[in-house]
Amino acid sequence: MRALLYTPSLPRFFGARLLGKRFPKGLLPLALTEIPLPEREGFVRVRVRLSGVCGSDLALLYGKSPPSISPFFSFPAVLGHEILGEVEGSLVAVNPLLACADRGLSPCARCQAGEEGLCQNVAEGALAPGMLGYNRDLPGGWGEWVLARPERLHPIPDGVPEERAVLSEPLAVVLRGLKKLRPWPGEVLVLGMGTLGLLAVRLLRALGYGGKVLAVAKYPHQAERARAFGADAVYRSAREALEARSRRYRYLLFTGYRGGYQGVVEASGSGRGFREALTLAEEGGKVLLLGAPGLEAVDLSPFWFKEVGLVGSYTYTREEFAEAVALLPGLGGLETLIGGIYPLPAWKEALSARGKALFRPNVA
Template sequence: MKALLYTPSLPRFFAARVLGKRFPRRLLPLRLAEVPLPQREGFVRVRVRLSGVCGSDLALLYGKSPPSISPFFSFPAVLGHEVLGEVEGSLVAVNPLLTCADRGLPPCPACQRGEEGLCQNVAEGSLAPGMLGYNRDLPGGWGEWILARPERLYPIPVHVPEERAVLAEPLAVVVRGLKKLKPWPKEVLILGMGTLGLLALQALRALGFSGKVYAVAKYPHQAAKAKAFGADALFSNAREALLERARRYRYLLFEGHRGGYEAVVEASGSGAGFRQALALAQEGGRVLLLGAPGLEWADLSPFWFKEVGLVGSYTYSPEEFAQAVGLLPELSDLEALIGGIFPLTDWQKALSAKGKALFRPNVS
């Protein structure tokens, strides 16, 4: 089958890390190749309808992934963990986790609790390390077919468009993260109006949050979407949001603040966003990391000087994935997040698309 194969290259890794998005896309360690689809007992073939480009995929390609998580991936691999598939004519969202049950192992303590996203055996058992999309034994969604156990397939509710259904996986990450903010605060500030931030804006309301939601949107098109998705107030940058709520104090060359927001959701995945979130949280407030900053410097004083609490969301439990799929009919106009649908041959264009890029590997 045709697929986009990622093969690590240390020289390209370091060059991309230094140059970032200035690194030529044609030199990224990604190529269109013929890849065999393996056979595996207990797994079914799933035809890929759509597969998303995630921020973590871009972080990997541009050398921004933290080295400490590298033992839990395996390469070369076909990327793509946000997958909408088709089995016997029916659309399914694919849970890409490969945990104890998938690996032929007895359940670890986390899996026994139903917390498969915290599985302790992601680098053990009969499969190579990593989830679908970061696993050398099983191809991800940037190819024409994948393999998955039937328990990992969630039927899509009727009348949900494909461009919305493919967002089930990132929505599950958001759902898990937002639940960690309970008991609900009176207000939430969301940093970053990319896919995760805009999903969080809508999901908050769908999960029953009735307080104020503020959004920091860097670009005009993101601000327009945030307003359409129901943000109560918009800020063009983090400093504007901070000065709206905090008091400034100065000593010599240094500036400090008191006040801020009860809860801050960092959805940009950048080091700058992480530092801004810590500054924006009020005394005793909470910060939720939905994005995935890697090796970054940060002033850690807010954790003790302001007693800010920090939580994160990386994956999900089976119940949270099912909850996200169940929310799809309630969330309006998520298709507006899509920045383009591309065949595998146009992967360079997909990686530079504004908005959420999708691959359609099976182009008829």
């Protein structure tokens, strides 16, 4: 089958880390190639309909992933963990986790508690480390086929467009994260109006949140979409949001702030966004990391001086994934997040797309 295969290269890693998005696409360690059709006992073969390009995929390609998590992935691998597939003519969202049960192991303490996303055996058992999209034994969604155990396949409700259904996986991440903000604060500020940030705004309203939802959007089209998804107000920058709600104090060359927002969702995935989120949270407030910043220099004083709480969301439970899929019919408009759908040979264009890019592997 055809697939986009990621093969690590230290020179290209350091080059991409240094140059970022200026690094030539043709030098990224990604290649369209032919690999054997996968087979594995107990796993179902799923024909990929659509697969998303995630911020974590881009972080890997551009050398931004934190080194401490590298032992829990395995390469070379076919990337892609946001997967909409087809089995016997029916659309399914694929839960990409490979926890104890998938690995042929007795459940660890976290899996026994139903927290498969926190499985302690992600680098153990009969499979290589990592979930689908970061696993050398099982291909991810940037190929024509994937394998998954039947309980990892969630039927898509009737009438849900494919471009909305493929967002099941990031929606589950956001759903889990927003639950960690409960009991709901009186207001929530969302930093970063990319896919995760806009999903957070939309999902807050879908979950019945009645407080103020505020957003920070870099671009006018993001601001427009944030309002359409339920934001009460949109700031053009974190600085504008800070000045709107905080008091500034100066001593010599140093600046500090008091006040801010009760709940702050950091969805940009950047170190700068993380630092801004800590500054924007008010005393006793809470910060939710939906993005995935790596190694960053951060002032830790907000955690003790302002007693700001910090929580994060990376994956989900099986029930949370199913809940996200069940919410899809009531989340009309999510498909507007899609910036383009690309065949595998057009991967360079996909990685440069504005908005959420998708691959449709089974076309020329």
